[in-house]
Amino acid sequence: MNALEQISSSSLKENVPELNVGDTVKVHVRIQEGDKSRIQVFEGTIIAKKHGGINETFTVRRVAHGCGIERVFPVHSPAVDKVEIVRRGVVRRAKLYYLRDRVGKAARVKGQVR
Numbered sequence: 045m046n047a048l049e050q051i052s053s054s055s056l057k058e059n060v061p062e063l064n065v066g067d068t069v070k071v072h073v074r075i076q077e078g079d080k081s082r083i084q085v086f087e088g089t090i091i092a093k094k095h096g097g098i099n100e101t102f103t104v105r106r107v108a109h110g111c112g113i114e115r116v117f118p119v120h121s122p123a124v125d126k127v128e129i130v131r132r133g134v135v136r137r138a139k140l141y142y143l144r145d146r147v148g149k150a151a152r153v154k155g156q157v158r
Contacts, residue, residue: 056098057120063102065090065140066133066153071104071117072125083125086115089133089153091140105143107151112144132156 063069070087088106091114095101100119105112117124133153143151 055120059126060119061127061129063090063093063119063127063129064132065093065138066135068130068133068153069104070128070130071115072127073117074123074125087130088113088115089140089143091143093138105140107147 067090068088069090070085073084073086075082075084086104086106088104090102091105092103093100094103098120101116102119103114103116105114107113132155134156135153140153143153
């Protein structure tokens with residue numbers, strides 16, 4: 045188990061921002077199309093964080109054209125180029141799965157007052 049911890053600690057990213065459930069983020073994902081690659085931005089609200097260490101993932105939800113879209117991103121994946129935090133959210137739950145049932149303004153997350 046010690047060897048696995050050494051491998052996982054060496055391949056962790058250093059420039060990962062502090063991500064919390066309820067935050068609105070822009071995830072820059074590297075898309076490989078044939079021999080070319082491009083960056084695609086996926087913007088939405090973090091509704092869940094799972095696992096930890098090298099296996100840590102976060103789920104981002106957005107509504108596009110009236111259809112809810114969720115994507116799960118590994119935090120330390122080389123395909124995830126960068127993560128920008130658009131706004132901080134204040135929530136009292138670890139998982140925001142209840143947002144799946146809400147539409148319109150009811151699906152908003154309260155912002156942090158500064």
